[in-house]
Amino acid sequence: MSFHPKMTYGAAFHKSARDLDPDRDQGPPFEYTAENRARFDRIVQRYPDAQRRSAVLPALYLVQYQQGHITASAMRYVAGLLGITPADVEDVVSFYSMFYTKPVGRFVLQVCRTLSCALNGAERVTEELSAKLGIKPGETDPSGTFTLIEVECLGACDRAPVVMVNDAWHECLTPGDAAKLVDDLKARGEAALSGCHHVVEKK
Amino acid sequence: MSFEPLLTKHVREPNSFTLDFYLQHEGYDGLRKALAMKPEEVIDLVKASGLRGRGGAGFPTGMKWQFVDKKSPNPKYIACNADESEPGTFKDHLLMERNPHLLIEGCAIGCYAIGAKIAYIYIRGEFFHVQQVLERAIDEAYARGFLGKNVLGSGFDCDVYVHRGAGAYEAGEETALLESLEGKRAQPRNKPPFPAVVGLYGCPTAVNNVETLANVPIILMKGAEWYSKLGPEKNGGPKLFCISGHVKRPGVYEAPMTVTLGELINERAGGVRDGRTLKAVIPGGSSVPILLPTQLDTQASFDGVQKAGSLLGSAGIIVLDDTTCMVWLAENLLHFYRHESCGKCTPCREGTDWLYKILRKIERGAGQMSDLDLLTSVANNIAGKTLCAFGDAAVTPVLTTLKHFRHEYEAHIKEGHCTLPADWRARQGVATHP
Numbered sequence: 321m322s323f324h325p326k327m328t329y330g331a332a333f334h335k336s337a338r339d340l341d342p343d344r345d346q347g348p349p350f351e352y353t354a355e356n357r358a359r360f361d362r363i364v365q366r367y368p369d370a371q372r373r374s375a376v377l378p379a380l381y382l383v384q385y386q387q388g389h390i391t392a393s394a395m396r397y398v399a400g401l402l403g404i405t406p407a408d409v410e411d412v413v414s415f416y417s418m419f420y421t422k423p424v425g426r427f428v429l430q431v432c433r434t435l436s437c438a439l440n441g442a443e444r445v446t447e448e449l450s451a452k453l454g455i456k457p458g459e460t461d462p463s464g465t466f467t468l469i470e471v472e473c474l475g476a477c478d479r480a481p482v483v484m485v486n487d488a489w490h491e492c493l494t495p496g497d498a499a500k501l502v503d504d505l506k507a508r509g510e511a512a513l514s515g516c517h518h519v520v521e522k523k
Numbered sequence: 524m525s526f527e528p529l530l531t532k533h534v535r536e537p538n539s540f541t542l543d544f545y546l547q548h549e550g551y552d553g554l555r556k557a558l559a560m561k562p563e564e565v566i567d568l569v570k571a572s573g574l575r576g577r578g579g580a581g582f583p584t585g586m587k588w589q590f591v592d593k594k595s596p597n598p599k600y601i602a603c604n605a606d607e608s609e610p611g612t613f614k615d616h617l618l619m620e621r622n623p624h625l626l627i628e629g630c631a632i633g634c635y636a637i638g639a640k641i642a643y644i645y646i647r648g649e650f651f652h653v654q655q656v657l658e659r660a661i662d663e664a665y666a667r668g669f670l671g672k673n674v675l676g677s678g679f680d681c682d683v684y685v686h687r688g689a690g691a692y693e694a695g696e697e698t699a700l701l702e703s704l705e706g707k708r709a710q711p712r713n714k715p716p717f718p719a720v721v722g723l724y725g726c727p728t729a730v731n732n733v734e735t736l737a738n739v740p741i742i743l744m745k746g747a748e749w750y751s752k753l754g755p756e757k758n759g760g761p762k763l764f765c766i767s768g769h770v771k772r773p774g775v776y777e778a779p780m781t782v783t784l785g786e787l788i789n790e791r792a793g794g795v796r797d798g799r800t801l802k803a804v805i806p807g808g809s810s811v812p813i814l815l816p817t818q819l820d821t822q823a824s825f826d827g828v829q830k831a832g833s834l835l836g837s838a839g840i841i842v843l844d845d846t847t848c849m850v851w852l853a854e855n856l857l858h859f860y861r862h863e864s865c866g867k868c869t870p871c872r873e874g875t876d877w878l879y880k881i882l883r884k885i886e887r888g889a890g891q892m893s894d895l896d897l898l899t900s901v902a903n904n905i906a907g908k909t910l911c912a913f914g915d916a917a918v919t920p921v922l923t924t925l926k927h928f929r930h931e932y933e934a935h936i937k938e939g940h941c942t943l944p945a946d947w948r949a950r951q952g953v954a955t956h957p
């Protein structure tokens with residue numbers, strides 16, 4: 321029902337249904353690969369039928385793994401799958417710090433900067449990485465290989481300072497090791513990372 | 524009394540995370556016992572054990588389960604809080620990575636007790652490797668009939684799913700966690716109604732921390748009386764303590780809550796490094812008041828730490844030695860709170876930004892004496908005036924350092940620079956955050 325006689329609610333344009341910034345769309349419209357579509361279909365079953373929206377975070381992760389970052393086109397696609405508005409999806413994407421809306425490097429170096437890591441030299445690690453790569457935190461190097469960001473406590477403060485690289489961990493860095501980590505990553509990829517030290521088994 | 528760890532006894536052994544290993548060590552016997560009881564009896568047992576929530580507030584778990592509205596026609600849920608984002612806390616990380624079946628068993632018992640069929644484990648997005656361990660363990664549990672339809676032939680159905688967060692401290696607040704699980708921003712709801720009445724999807728929900736649920740199988744195995752007698756009165760059961768910062772052996776240590784902060788820091792964690800002296804201790808994660816070296820004989824229990832003027836919180840003990848500048852510390856933590864404020868209420872959203880800016884100015888040596896009153900005034904306009912406990916948490920690092928180390932603030936202002944520049948700090952200051 322409308323409280324304002326001249327305004328028809330529900331029938332016309334509503335802010336929450338607005339189109340996302342078209343400038344951010346490049347290339348063909350987003351679509352999951354067949355594997356990711358199958359993964360999505362499995363995940364959505366974990367939630368009650370009327371609550372498909374619960375799958376928005378997992379759905380966005382699938383996007384990010386598929387193409388590196390989340391575009392407006394992908395947000396519209398996810399909104400369509402979940403039966404919510406693109407604005408609902410954008411609301412979520414813009415809130416959580418692990419979603420990227422711009423392209424990032426092949427290795428995203430995430431240095432924990434919170435207290436326990438900082439007490440053990442995290443600021444120095446950031447400084448070294450920054451000097452080695454020639455970029456400031458928040459930036460990607462010109463070759464598109466490394467993105468450097470500072471993040472808040474990663475929940476592994478006993479192994480400070482911690483650096484997360486993509487989804488994997490590298491622990492107990494000293495500033496000297498930081499520059500070496502960059503070279504190791506270039507040479508050996510994620511195999512260069514120490515992993516989580518609780519994993520006592522050697523694979 | 525010699526104490527044998529219950530939660531972390533096997534965590535350093537290879538394969539401790541596998542179902543076979545777990546079954547060799549009485550795994551899922553607690554669930555068997557629970558299924559032979561009535562759900563109300565399980566709740567009564569947990570109540571009698573006195574188990575208090577390990578997520579931060581220390582609220583009795585049995586009581587929380589009893590508040591779950593049994594008469595509601597809606598489904599019930601368990602939401603396990605595995606967001607673990609409080610700076611200085613990493614116990615749930617270890618538990619899930621090395622002993623995941625203990626948590627899964629706890630989830631199943633919890634579901635049985637409150638009449639739920641589904642438990643969602645909300646895990647922070649950064650714990651991807653932990654999530655993989657958990658999901659593998661859940662698959663094993665399904666394959667052997669500990670989860671799924673008709674658990675162990677009892678007629679009870681139980682599903683456990685892992686839900687991955689995406690980087691938001693505030694998702695650890697219980698109602699914000701539910702919002703996030705529903706696919707929205709992690710911003711808290713007004714309470715009441717509490718989640719036990721109106722929780723996930725509007726249904727009765729128990730939100731329990733990982734370590735809390737991991738204690739439940741132990742209570743079933745050892746009995747309520749044995750459990751409550753382990754530790755001081757009203758602070759029973761084994762507790763995980765996370766020790767980090769300036770100590771020789773940082774890590775997770777398990778002990779009954781009769782242990783003192785001094786024993787944990789000096790004996791278990793090896794004390795501060797050689798040549799340095801202890802300056803202060805944050806006993807319960809970044810959001811609690813500082814204790815001083817004279818308070819090391821404080822009992823590391825919920826009530827003991829509270830009596831000493833702080834809180835046990837998430838038992839994240841951060842140790843600070845004499846090289847730590849307290850203004851820098853407050854600035855570091857306010858950077859965290861400014862970044863993590865969910866933005867729903869104005870005092871917290873705007874106030875944390877102001878606190879950070881003023882602290883930064885003082886730390887750089889550009890402060891004025893009047894800034895100290897300004898800090899107090901901004902802090903007092905946040906504390907107690909916000910929707911969730913984050914507001915109070917965020918001002919604590921400012922107020923507690925001002926209370927105990929005001930002379931360091933004054934020295935910054937008078938000298939025009941930090942008077943304690945330590946070698947582990949950045950040469951340029953944190954140049955990256957204007």
Ligand SMILES: Cc1cc2nc3c(=O)[nH]c(=O)nc-3n(C[C@H](O)[C@H](O)[C@H](O)COP(=O)(O)O)c2cc1C
Binds near residue numbers: 606693696732911912
């Ligand atoms: C800002 C904020 C952050 C929180 N973060 C966490 C967290 O990361 N993990 C957790 O278990 N509890 C956290 N809590 C406490 C939860 O709100 C809730 O009390 C807890 O999950 C209840 O479980 P318990 O009774 O088993 O302790 C947080 C609370 C607040 C106010």
Ligand code: SF4
Binds near residue numbers: 863866867910
């Ligand atoms: S106190 Fe802060 S974190 Fe809590 S609801 Fe308000 S803005 Fe959000």
Ligand code: FES
Binds near residue numbers: 433435436438476
């Ligand atoms: S402070 Fe870096 S992991 Fe906690």
